[in-house]
Every structure is written in C-alpha cells, then in structure tokens.
Amino acid sequence: SQQGEEDPQALSIQEGENATMNCSYKTSINNLQWYRQNSGRGLVHLILIRSNEREKHSGRLRVTLDTSKKSSSLLITASRAADTASYFCATEGDSGYSTLTFGKGTMLLVSP
Amino acid sequence: NAGVTQTPKFQVLKTGQSMTLQCAQDMNHEYMSWYRQDPGMGLRLIHYSVGAGITDQGEVPNGYNVSRSTTEDFPLRLLSAAPSQTSVYFCASTQQGGGYGYTFGSGTRLTVV
Numbered sequence: 001s002q003q004g005e006e007d008p009q010a011l012s013i014q015e016g017e018n019a020t021m022n023c024s025y026k027t028s029i030n031n032l033q034w035y036r037q038n039s040g041r042g043l044v045h046l047i048l049i050r051s052n053e054r055e056k057h058s059g060r061l062r063v064t065l066d067t068s069k070k071s072s073s074l075l076i077t078a079s080r081a082a083d084t085a086s087y088f089c090a091t092e093g094d095s096g097y098s099t100l101t102f103g104k105g106t107m108l109l110v111s112p
Numbered sequence: 113n114a115g116v117t118q119t120p121k122f123q124v125l126k127t128g129q130s131m132t133l134q135c136a137q138d139m140n141h142e143y144m145s146w147y148r149q150d151p152g153m154g155l156r157l158i159h160y161s162v163g164a165g166i167t168d169q170g171e172v173p174n175g176y177n178v179s180r181s182t183t184e185d186f187p188l189r190l191l192s193a194a195p196s197q198t199s200v201y202f203c204a205s206t207q208q209g210g211g212y213g214y215t216f217g218s219g220t221r222l223t224v225v
Contacts, residue, residue, distance in 0.1 A: 031211055042116075042202060043155075045213030088154060092210055099145055099170065100204075100214060104154040 006089060006106040014111055019076040021106040023089030024069075030094040032065055032072050037086045037105070046087075047074075051094070079110045114139050118203050118217035125193040125224045133188040133220050135203030141215070142208035144186040148172065148199040149219075155202065161186055163208075193224045 007022045025032070031050045035043040049056045049065045049072070056063045062075040076083055086107050090100040119134045137144065145160035147170075157170030161180040175197060177189040186205075190197060200221050204214040 033213060035214075035216075042216040042218040043204075043214075045215070048211070048213050050211065090155075099157055099160050100155075101157070102147075102155040104152060 006087070006103045008106060009104070010107045010109070012109045012111065013079055015079060015081055017079055017110075019079050019083070019108055019110070021074045021087055021089075021108070023072045023074070023103055025072075025089075025091045025101075025103075026070065027091075028094050029067075029091045031092050032063075033090045033092065033100065034061075034063060034072075034074050035088045035090060037088065039085075043088065076108075079108075081110050081112050084108060084110045116203055116205055116215050116217035118201075118220050120220060121218065123220060123222050125190070125222065127193060127195060127224060129193050131190050131193065133190075133201055133203075133222075135186045135188065135217060136184050137186075137203075137205040137215070138184065139205060139215065140183060141205035142183065143210075144180070144203065144205045145170070145214075146176070146178065146186070146188045147202045147204065148197075149202060150199050158188065158201075190222075195224045198222060198224045 005024050033048045034046045037043045047058045049063045060077045065072045086105045088105045090102045116137045142163045146158040147155040149155045156172050159178040161167045167178050200219050202219050203217040206212050206214045
C-alpha cells in the first residue's frame, strides 16, 4: 500500500514565488527522500533527510521532518519555470533492507 | 555516463506474450529494484534485490519474475502479459546499507493490448 500522501495534489504558482509541498507517512522510517519527475522522464533524487534530523537545506530546497507527526514538507524558494514537474516523497523503512515507498506526488506548475 | 540504463524505452505487447525488460547499472550498487508507475498511483515496488543471487517481492509482484546473476544487471520478466500490466516501469539502484538516494533509469513505457 502507499506509504505516504502528498498535499496538495497540484500546485500552480508564478515564477519567483515559493512552493510548499507536504507529505505524510504511516510507519517508522530510516529516512525520507524527495524526488522530482519531469514529464515522461525518470525520477531525480533531490534531497534526503534522516529520521534524527529536523531540517535540511540544499540550494533553493528546504526540507523539514516531524517524526512525531509522521510528516515532511518540501519548500522550493524563488521558483522558476524549470521547476515545473511532479514531486514525490518516498520513505525508506528501518527494517534493514533498502526499498522506497512512494507517495502519489504533487504536480507543480510554475508560470513565467 | 554512469547511471541506470533501461531498454527498451517503448514496447507494445499482445495479451499473453512474454518479454524481458532490461536494467543495467555501472555504479557498483548492491541494491536494485523495479517499480511501476500508474496514473494517480505513484510508484509501486514490484521486486527488489539486495545483491547478486538475492531477490525478494515487493508490493505488486504477481505476473513478474526477476533474477540477479550479476551486480550490474536486474532484468524484469513478464511471464504472460495482461492489459493490467500496461504501465511505465522504472528500475532503480542504490548503495548497500540504505540511507542513500536512488538513481533511476529513464523508464520503459509498456502497453499491453
């Protein structure tokens, strides 16, 4: 079954604005990862946050993790048209074997 | 360039036919996995492998078979294609031990008619 749910399902903003996407999950995790998928392409790894971390930054990306609420958020600052894509959160469990469980994704449209 | 290579990119099968989706990585990653992506469903795990000779089932394994004879290759076999297997298939790999980002292939778009 799907581990997580992203919110919102779709987000439309103007260039220069910030975009925030949320992810909730159900079970205990080792880490949570965010991926980007451009239309018709494979997924690209953006950022990973471990279960003992609360916040992480990478360029224009900021990820937070609240394990007590089983939720995470991805903030993209100063969005560009090139950020238009689908964004997925994925959790890696703490069972010892490495597999990812994905949410259904957020479609982000950034208009010039 | 280093990465995960999937072939073919597109395939049309008739119901009942079999085929193999190829996946190869040149990063010496121990962990490899297959996902399928359907509209509105995100990605679901089909099978995965934690090393040569070791495979296990994911969330949706029925109708698929895998083997891992080398570290580099992880083919996915459709035994008898069904329309419900129409999907986009992604292969991914990562380093042993978990806690690392995955590298994904560009996908195989499969249509079963």
